[in-house]
Amino acid sequence: MKPNEPALPSGYPIDRMPSIRRLMMPRDTNALGTIFGGVILSEIDLAAAIEAHKHHPAKIVTVAMDKIEFKQPVFVGDLVSFFTETTRIGRTSITAHVSVWAQRKFGGGTFVHVTEAHVTMVAVDDEFRPTPILRPQ
Numbered sequence: 001m002k003p004n005e006p007a008l009p010s011g012y013p014i015d016r017m018p019s020i021r022r023l024m025m026p027r028d029t030n031a032l033g034t035i036f037g038g039v040i041l042s043e044i045d046l047a048a049a050i051e052a053h054k055h056h057p058a059k060i061v062t063v064a065m066d067k068i069e070f071k072q073p074v075f076v077g078d079l080v081s082f083f084t085e086t087t088r089i090g091r092t093s094i095t096a097h098v099s100v101w102a103q104r105k106f107g108g109g110t111f112v113h114v115t116e117a118h119v120t121m122v123a124v125d126d127e128f129r130p131t132p133i134l135r136p137q
Contacts, residue, residue, distance in 0.1 A: 048119035
């Protein structure tokens, strides 16, 4: 750890690269001045798709996202990281766990765990019917 670098909290996935990192901007705020939950949900969906495409290089769609509980608010200037991990691969579906962490003060402050979700994606054909996972080599 470098001098003046904030300590990492227990559970922060320091050994992993996030699928997405995004600096939250004023355009992302809700009426209370914090980051709109829908912005975070959208990024969770994108992060899960990035993870699913590691296993299926063709079309996928989101079919389910489990209960989301926001544990901490996200503010303008927070650097938010979306860490993903595949938890299940079925015949036509892939489930990814997404863990969301915010680093305060434009990436120079403390880390807080914002939320997490399991997202189920389904592989589809051109008519949007489920199709088997291709599993690239």
